[in-house]
Amino acid sequence: MPNQQPSLDLMFQALADPARRSMVERLSRGPASVSELARPLDMSLPAVMQHLAMLEAGGIVASEKVGRVRTCRINPDVLSLAEHWINQRRTQWEQRLDRLGAFLAAEEDGETK
Amino acid sequence: MPNQQPSLDLMFQALADPARRSMVERLSRGPASVSELARPLDMSLPAVMQHLAMLEAGGIVASEKVGRVRTCRINPDVLSLAEHWINQRRTQWEQRLDRLGAFLAAEEDGETK
DNA sequence: GTGATAGTCAAGCAGTTGCTTAAGTGTCAG
DNA sequence: CTGACACTTAAGCAACTGCTTGACTATCAC
Numbered sequence: 001m002p003n004q005q006p007s008l009d010l011m012f013q014a015l016a017d018p019a020r021r022s023m024v025e026r027l028s029r030g031p032a033s034v035s036e037l038a039r040p041l042d043m044s045l046p047a048v049m050q051h052l053a054m055l056e057a058g059g060i061v062a063s064e065k066v067g068r069v070r071t072c073r074i075n076p077d078v079l080s081l082a083e084h085w086i087n088q089r090r091t092q093w094e095q096r097l098d099r100l101g102a103f104l105a106a107e108e109d110g111e112t113k
Numbered sequence: 114m115p116n117q118q119p120s121l122d123l124m125f126q127a128l129a130d131p132a133r134r135s136m137v138e139r140l141s142r143g144p145a146s147v148s149e150l151a152r153p154l155d156m157s158l159p160a161v162m163q164h165l166a167m168l169e170a171g172g173i174v175a176s177e178k179v180g181r182v183r184t185c186r187i188n189p190d191v192l193s194l195a196e197h198w199i200n201q202r203r204t205q206w207e208q209r210l211d212r213l214g215a216f217l218a219a220e221e222d223g224e225t226k
Numbered sequence: 227g228t229g230a231t232a233g234t235c236a237a238g239c240a241g242t243t244g245c246t247t248a249a250g251t252g253t254c255a256g
Numbered sequence: 257c258t259g260a261c262a263c264t265t266a267a268g269c270a271a272c273t274g275c276t277t278g279a280c281t282a283t284c285a286c
Binding site: 008016024027029074076083085087090093094096 | 202
């Protein structure tokens with residue numbers, strides 16, 4: 001059973017690199033082996049492995065080895081966790097702006113009485 | 114006019130630190146000065162300034178100095194950019210799962226004919 | 227002016243990241 | 257059994273982070 005409580009730290013960290021995001025983009029179209037992920041990336045295989053390790057640490061992808069090939073796939077639950085955190089901050093700010101607007105409108109009403 | 118094309122790199126990087134996320138959380142409840150942001154953070158003011166610089170580099174917050182106090186506020190547009198990137202990957206993967214499920218169901222139908 | 231306030235600049239330092247190359251380990255195909 | 261394949265480990269290195277302290281610089285309040 002996989003330890004399924006990744007921190008936002010590791011999650012956002014994992015997404016903060018273009019090579020890793022390109023791996024996630026590839027995986028969002030379906031599972032892939034390590035060398036498939038490496039192919040478009042112009043870096044050595046060990047480098048790709050290190051990126052993969054960070055993606056796994058962030059809980060964003062999981063992988064499983066069968067025979068000599070390791071197959072990687074995305075974990076959408078964790079992605080939606082990050083999405084949710086951002087959404088909360090954004091909407092909180094936007095609602096504040098709305099309330100502020102309403103308040104200012106009311107003030108102006110009062111003044112013009 | 115502020116240069117408003119921050120990279121996903123700097124954006125996610127900015128969100129990958131608990132101190133910076135706590136600053137964003139504080140700012141999502143309304144603008145604040147640098148020392149207000151620093152108060153709950155148990156670190157020196159220069160350290161907070163450095164975090165602030167990364168948040169600005171990621172386009173997540175903007176700040177403006179009036180007199181001797183710098184006031185910081187959130188930029189919701191950039192947050193929704195990050196949110197959107199994540200959402201696209203996640204839904205792409207989930208749709209793929211749906212199509213795969215449909216395909217397998219169809220296969221099974223064929224077999225049982 | 228004097229002093230407190232709010233922020234800024236700069237140097238320095240331990241720890242992490244992002245890459246490399248070189249040398250393995252385990253599987254599979256013939 | 258032998259070679260090719262798909263990783264995996266380890267060592268090493270330049271660059272970047274995250275923090276510190278110490279020294280300034282500009283307000284603002286009196």
